[in-house]
Amino acid sequence: MSHTTAIKSKSVDEKTISNTTSPTGGGQQGARGRGEAISGSVAVLEAFLAEGVSTIFGYPGGAIMPIYDALYDYQEKLRHILVRHEQGGIHAAQGYARTSGDVGVVFATSGPGATNLVTGLADAMIDSTPLVCVTGQVFAHLLGTDAFQETDVINITTPVTKWNYQVTDATEIPAVMAKAFYIARSGRPGPVLIDITKNAQLQKFDYEGYTKCDHVRSYRPAPIVRKEYIAEAARLINEAEKPFVIFGQGVILGKAEKEFKNFIEKAGIPAAWTIMGLSALPSDHPLNVGMLGMHGNYGPNVLTNECDVLIAVGMRFDDRVTGRLDKYAKQAKVIHLDIDPAEVDKNVKTTVPVWGDCKETLPLLTALVEQKVYPSWLQKFKDMMKQEEDACITPELNPTTEQMTMGEVIKVLNELTGGDAVIVTDVGQHQMVACRYAKFTQSKSNVTSGGLGTMGFALPAAIGAKVGAPNRPVVAIIGDGGFQMTIQELGTIMQSEIDVKILILNNQFLGMVRQWQQLFHDKRYSFVDIASPDFVQVAKGYNIPGNSISKREELKKALTEMLNAKGAYLLEVMVGKENNVFPMVPQGCSVAEIRLK
Amino acid sequence: MKQEFTVTVYTENQIGLLNRIAIMFSRRKINIESLNTSPSEIEGIHRFTIVINELEEVVKKLARQIEKQVEVLKAYYNTNDEIVWQELALYKVPTDEIAEKVKVERLLREYGARAVVIRKDYTVFETTGQREEINKLIAVLEPYGLIEFVRSARVAIIKASSGFHNKLKEFEKREPSEEVIENEYLGKGDEVFTM
Secondary structure (H helix, E strand, C coil): CHHHCCCCCCCHHHCECCCCCCCCCCCCCCCCCCCEEEEHHHHHHHHHHHCCCCEEEECCCHHHHHHHHHHHHHCCCCEEEECCCHHHHHHHHHHHHHHHCCCEEEEECCCHHHHCCHHHHHHHHHCCCCEEEEEEECCHHHCCCCCCCCCCHHHHHHHHCCEEEEECCHHHHHHHHHHHHHHHHCCCCCEEEEEEEHHHHHCEEEECCCCCCCCECCECCCCCCCHHHHHHHHHHHHHCCCEEEEECCHHHHCCCHHHHHHHHHHHCCCEEECCCCCCCCCCCCCCEEEECCCCCCHHHHHHHCCCCEEEEECCCCCHHHHECHHHCCCCCEEEEEECCHHHCCCCCCCCEEEECCHHHHHHHHHHHCCCCCCHHHHHHHHHHHHHHHHHHHHHHHCCCCCCECHHHHHHHHHHHHCCCCEEEECCCHHHHHHHHHCCCCCCCCEECCCCCCCCCCHHHHHHHHHHHCCCCCEEEEEEHHHHCCCHHHHHHHHHHCCCEEEEEEECCCCHHHHHHHHHHCCCCCCCCCCCCCCHHHHHHHCCCCEEEECCHHHHHHHHHHHHHCCCCEEEEEEECCCCCCCCECCCCCEHHHCECC | CCEEEEEEEEEECCCCHHHHHHHHHHCCCCCEEEEEEEECCCCCEEEEEEEEEECHHHHHHHHHHHHHCCCEEEEEEEEHHHEEEEEEEEEEEEHHHHHHHCCHHHHHHHHCCEEEEECCCEEEEEEEECHHHHHHHHHHHHHHCCCEEEECCCEEEECCCCCHHHHHHHHHHHCCCCCCCCCCCCCCHHHCCCC
16 A cells, blocks of 8 residues: 555665674663764664663574664663573563563564564463564565565564564654554553564664654544443442452553452452452452352352343453353343453443443442442352362362372462462463462462463563562462473573572373363373473573472472572472362353362 | 445555454454455545455454554444445457447447447456446356456445545644655665675
8 A cells, every 4th residue: 555655755875874893883871862873773772761661581683683782782771681582582571561560572583583472472462461572674675585584574473463563764763662662551551563674773863862652643542431331330330239340450451459449349349350350359358259260269150140230340251251152141231341442242242331441430430339238149159169168179278189289289389478479370270270279469460371371471471570570579380381381491590590489380291181181082181191301400400499399298398498599499399190170161161050070 | 144244444554554454354264355445535544445244243343353453543334235335347358349249339328338448459348336237247248258357346435424534634634644664675785784
């Protein structure tokens, strides 16, 4: 379409592209003034400083060398963490974004560097994580020539980015970076990728300073709040006898934890969370009735199909939460608070849509709802929790089996951390168990790959989580399978001295797949029997102390030692090989058909 | 029931946007029957007209997802009843054949066709209309040695669109669009430093 627009009339000759050993030029760092000639690379770093970036996760390579050359002079102001694989870099940036609440920043080179970001982009896209990824690209004149390490990263990443853009001219960089940060963090956050050709990184131009972006004409970050819908929602809530709140990460992304708490406390409504919403409400809050979804708690699932008004806050009715849709909350009037209008009616038909940022809409709603309590309704959740305790929770947390369970490890961990730790999980059985049983006292404490289910997420994400929350203990809980997917990031932990505690729950299986094979495929264990190296030895090779235990008596001492270790530590806990996670809503079943065993 | 929908999308004029829109359909394995993209009457704003066969429920959600894209201004979807639409078609036929055997005059009148080019060897007719009308003329010309045929994508005007033009004009006036920056280095490799 662009052939219809006039080409910017500038010739190549006007550009100052020097051919020196340090093409971006050395010299001072920081706060470049107006009218100064700077390189595109320096402009990228200046943008970072202006946006408050302090840490970059990255990996250098040919096409991003000018930026790395410029970074050499910015080391005092911008910390660069050299990862071992670009996927590790982007997961680390995700972890950073999730615990800090700010934008995570990634550098990768062209070609394989850029393609290695794709999994992380998809993960960040589906979990609404704000990222700005900068990839190097071959020289603009080489685009489309199958040049060395050229790949069409813009088109590869289009479906997995909120926005992406290719820069071929350095003069664009300040405005494009400003737009990138604005789009990544505003509205429903998401990943943005900026691909910069090498010539643009090298090209010098007259810098006119950095102006933050607060508006893009074609983009509305949050819909206009409609007061009449809020009034209608309040009316439904006030008339309800069995209202039920379900909430997701929107509460955390909207930084609306307090507003959310005020709302449920005034309205007296029991609230259950999706795994992305976990930690937005303290675990011990009297209205916190537990987890939704496939491996969620019994009460919240069953009572979803019994409530009369279902109030969804900042969640998207993922299929792992709803189970069979045509049997999901059919009896209830549904109020859906979401910043993304495309989420309303996407999966579940809404009675009243409350469009907008929940930080803004929740207080408006709170003002209109009556102060209430629902003792008998709340008691139902408690009764069902009791049933679940007898059937699933007690055997998991206080097992009588010889082998340890994942749940008892989490229980002891809770006792030792008091719920103050950031818990990073990978994907699979250990993830579900950790989300079910880990206790949290503060928000932004649960970091996991929710939507995409990316095995290998936890170890690198924990690195970023620690950088984003440097004063809090960070425990990465990982299965033996997922750990081996990004095990190379132990090198990053070693080199950058990241204080993460790695807790491997080893059941010597790809446990979740094995569980499904057991339950739904006649126990035909097809390629789930995974061998592992001696993890403690591997860690030792990276100068990370560790321990491996298999006896219950050793558990508390070993976890204490892990938590008290100075710096990183790896603890492997051998757990029962064929334990299953229950309750479970089998695929294709309604939430009310949740199985306790 | 699946039916024909015309999706109208107003977007920024930016490189890569066609792909961003197109993958919204392909991701869901929806076939695009016809796609027209061209500048709207307001410079800097593009208009896509996309025809698909789908359930209304699906199209409704799809339009919201399209509108969510950063560089999309607005997405509408309409049934055929709600729009006025046309396609343009060109037919190339051998001149001698057609001159001898067909009453060209009748043909032109009956199908609202127009001769665009008349050469010794071939004649190009043009017609505008809806799918069926255009197809009818293909059938008529087929026996007379139709050499080549092409039809354009659908263009459609939404019946209930009062104020569209003024809104667009106002929008562009308030905040002029950014210029498209194309790759000015292609074919100029010799002039650029490389390593």
